[in-house]
Amino acid sequence: MTQRLQNFIDGAWHSSSAPQVLNVLNPASAQVLAEVPLSPAAEVHQAAETAARAFEGWRRTPAGERVQPLFKLKILLEENLEDLARAITDECGKTRAESIGEMRRAIENVETACGIPMLMQGCNNEDIAAGIDEHMIRQPLGVVAAITPFNFPGMIPFWFLPYAVAAGNCFILKPSERVPFTSWKLFHLMEKAGFPPGVIQLVNGGREAVDAILDHPAIRAVSFVGSTATARYIYSRAAANGKRAQCQGGAKNPVVVMPDADMEMTTRILADSAFGCAGQRCLAASVAITVGDARPGLTERIAEAARNRKVGCGLSSGVEMGPVISLESKARIEGLIAKGEQEGAHILVDGRGGKVAGYEEGFFVFPTILDEVPPGGVSARTEIFGPVLSLMHANTIDQAIKLVNHRAYGNMACIFTSDGANARRFRYEVAAGNVGINVGVAAPMSSFPFSGWGESFFGDLHAQAHHGVEFYTQTKVVVERWPKDWSRKF
Numbered sequence: 001m002t003q004r005l006q007n008f009i010d011g012a013w014h015s016s017s018a019p020q021v022l023n024v025l026n027p028a029s030a031q032v033l034a035e036v037p038l039s040p041a042a043e044v045h046q047a048a049e050t051a052a053r054a055f056e057g058w059r060r061t062p063a064g065e066r067v068q069p070l071f072k073l074k075i076l077l078e079e080n081l082e083d084l085a086r087a088i089t090d091e092c093g094k095t096r097a098e099s100i101g102e103m104r105r106a107i108e109n110v111e112t113a114c115g116i117p118m119l120m121q122g123c124n125n126e127d128i129a130a131g132i133d134e135h136m137i138r139q140p141l142g143v144v145a146a147i148t149p150f151n152f153p154g155m156i157p158f159w160f161l162p163y164a165v166a167a168g169n170c171f172i173l174k175p176s177e178r179v180p181f182t183s184w185k186l187f188h189l190m191e192k193a194g195f196p197p198g199v200i201q202l203v204n205g206g207r208e209a210v211d212a213i214l215d216h217p218a219i220r221a222v223s224f225v226g227s228t229a230t231a232r233y234i235y236s237r238a239a240a241n242g243k244r245a246q247c248q249g250g251a252k253n254p255v256v257v258m259p260d261a262d263m264e265m266t267t268r269i270l271a272d273s274a275f276g277c278a279g280q281r282c283l284a285a286s287v288a289i290t291v292g293d294a295r296p297g298l299t300e301r302i303a304e305a306a307r308n309r310k311v312g313c314g315l316s317s318g319v320e321m322g323p324v325i326s327l328e329s330k331a332r333i334e335g336l337i338a339k340g341e342q343e344g345a346h347i348l349v350d351g352r353g354g355k356v357a358g359y360e361e362g363f364f365v366f367p368t369i370l371d372e373v374p375p376g377g378v379s380a381r382t383e384i385f386g387p388v389l390s391l392m393h394a395n396t397i398d399q400a401i402k403l404v405n406h407r408a409y410g411n412m413a414c415i416f417t418s419d420g421a422n423a424r425r426f427r428y429e430v431a432a433g434n435v436g437i438n439v440g441v442a443a444p445m446s447s448f449p450f451s452g453w454g455e456s457f458f459g460d461l462h463a464q465a466h467h468g469v470e471f472y473t474q475t476k477v478v479v480e481r482w483p484k485d486w487s488r489k490f
């Protein structure tokens with residue numbers, strides 16, 4: 001019988017009363033892994049109210065004690081790395097190496113949040129006037145929630161959870177209904193880490209659960225990662241209800257290749273960026289802009305790299321790229337490739353219709369390259385979120401930077417060059433929050449904020465590091481006078 005996933009509320013596992021469940025599929029084989037309930041609003045309310053009660057004790061727990069379950073969690077995550085990576089590959093389709101890499105990034109965030117006794121420190125000034133001192137203290141908000149996407153089921157919850165709970169908040173996760181299995185495993189480990197009941201909770205679901213989070217008065221802040229349309233919706237509804245919100249949206253990431261770049265290295269890194277995780281990374285390179293003489297060298301090499309990439313089930317040895325998440329996603333990607341061709345692009349490598357022996361039902365799209373992509377068309381501007389790289393060409397770096405900045409998204413932009421002046425100019429002028437110089441996936445480490453711009457981010461404070469701590473805390477300023485203070489004598 002297919003396993004039905006449960007919710008974790010008030011320190012225990014509960015079956016949802018949801019009338020509707022969805023099948024969770026392995027995208028490599030189309031086999032059903034589990035069933036996920038689309039929990040009703042009442043179950044979100046129950047989690048929020050439990051969390052609000054738990055907050056009274058958790059916020060009074062000293063920071064040094066609050067991080068002890070996180071230290072334990074780090075060990076549990078290390079000990080169960082293979083099992084968690086297997087869950088990610090099973091439900092998300094990544095290769096084993098990609099899934100392990102994802103979990104390493106999750107663990108890094110747990111480690112960084114363990115520094116909360118210092119990260120959360122306030123500041124003060126003595127004698128702002130004679131005998132009067134002023135202090136700024138950071139206090140937790142209360143109950144906070146995160147709504148996460150399908151493409152990093154093991155990592156993205158950890159952009160939020162460790163900082164939120166370390167800072168003294170109680171946290172609710174609503175994972176993507178397409179990949180709930182990894183969260184279910186993660187919460188089984190968190191159960192062993194020693195968080196008091198109500199501090200961390202898991203509610204599976206879809207739109208009804210999201211709306212219940214956005215509307216519940218006890219939930220003070222919402223973190224979101226997903227497509228731009230949903231990010232915009234969540235940001236406005238959360239704000240209308242007086243909540244803090246940080247909403248990371250979609251992307252269309254350009255990479256500029258200068259004629260002085262090391263073409264072998266550039267090709268290898270660019271292919272990993274465009275086709276790694278089957279192109280389903282918000283930091284995937286999706287448009288490569290060659291400048292001047294870079295064009296022939298890069299075009300030939302990247303086409304060869306696309307043709308040679310080994311596609312298959314993420315668990316098979318030697319496989320470099322797995323399937324995309326669903327049949328609908330495969331159809332959407334293949335439709336966008338056709339649309340690109342209709343708009344004038346030339347299909348240099350066509351990954352449509354590819355089959356993997358033994359996995360004939362899998363949702364595979366092979367690496368695809370579109371050349372001579374028109375700047376205003378879908379291949380240049382629409383997030384495809386699949387293994388499709390669009391090629392564009394510019395005569396000068398000025399033209400290339402204009403093309404980079406002529407788009408709505410601002411998640412990442414990269415340059416490949418051996419000239420420091422070009423690199424500096426690019427870094428200075430591009431409208432993107434994460435910039436790579438001879439790097440293809442400019443993913444900020446956990447000690448830096450994940451700095452999307454434009455339509456890739458709605459909010460002020462980003463995920464991770466000190467931005468995460470600021471997002472999950474409110475400042476209190478105390479101005480203090482003690483009339484009998486000894487300093488009055490002087």
Ligand code: NAD
Binds near residue numbers: 148177205211231383
């Ligand atoms: P999605 O927007 O479809 O879903 C994300 C979450 O929102 C899920 O939990 C889902 O249940 C919920 N949701 C979806 N539609 C909703 C609606 N209409 N109302 C309320 N809730 C809704 O995104 P996805 O397909 O799971 O993820 C892929 C997207 O995420 C891509 O656009 C990718 O670029 C983006 N992403 C961005 C970043 C970043 O850091 N900027 C990181 C990872 C992924």
